[in-house]
Amino acid sequence: MRIRRAALAAVVVAWLGLQVAGCADSDDRSPLDQAIAVNQSRHVAETFEEHPVVIDDTKGLSSLRLFFPRSEILVVSDSTVEAQLRAASIAVYAHAPMIVYDSAWHQEISQEIERLKTHTVLTVGEVNVARTTGRVNVHRDPGGLDGVGQMLSVQFREKVIADPADAAEVVAVLDAKEPVLLRAAWDTPKVMPGAEAEPFPISSRRDADMAPVVVATKDSSIVSIANARSFGAAVTLVDNPDPRESRYTLFTMAGLAERPLLALGAQFGDDETLAEKIMQAEEFYRSAESDTEQAGN
Structure with missing residues (x-):
């Protein structure tokens, strides 16, 4: 399940094509400007900060507090x-929100x-x-496929994960409409x-289609991704946390240096640094685009 650059390039092209399908047939904007338009057209709830926020969260407490002010259930x-x-x-x-248990964090x-x-709290594991x-x-949790089906009164489809390194990717695509047991x-x-x-x-989803863009990498914690997905937010797994180093990451974050954006994991840096990287990446892209145009004249 390793993300390859060639595949990502194809994804970027397809993503942009789908996102701007509703625009006029003759759109002479650059791919970057189209990505900015798509990202900035999102309606985001006022509860989220108007700037990128990096969540370094391995136990789930930070992401839980961000997404769930109240919840009658907890995993x-x-x-x-x-x-x-x-x-x-x-x-x-x-x-349901999720937390990773640690005896040192019991209080x-x-x-x-x-x-x-x-x-109601459901514990899984030790x-x-x-x-x-x-x-x-x-x-x-009693374990097993039948056990989870009985607890939630629905038939789950089981998906076997062979490599722990794939955990972030498979959790990011979990869908409440399709019960899958990893x-x-x-x-x-x-x-x-x-x-x-x-x-x-x-419970019902909480985001009301007003969640910000949420990004993660394969190094992001399972629990932070799960809390975003439980809330109802889509999570985009990028190949590189630095938008200056990846066109896919840039297009995912474009136009959001001063707008709501959630980045899951310390690999994205801090709030201010990530905002600066987005602006720099956009500047680098435009500079390279200008050089290409001049070379073609």
């Missing part, structure tokens, strides 16, 4: 990739459950959270004692 996974793939499959289908996770006003705590009901080929999540297939509620 908590252990730190293994196999458990996170399963948890992400459930979270995206149920439109923060408890506080987050309280902030969210969560009523998560040491009490079965029931006050008003919060904690369910333990299963790691190398191991299965631990099933905790007392686990049963108890009904797990399903």
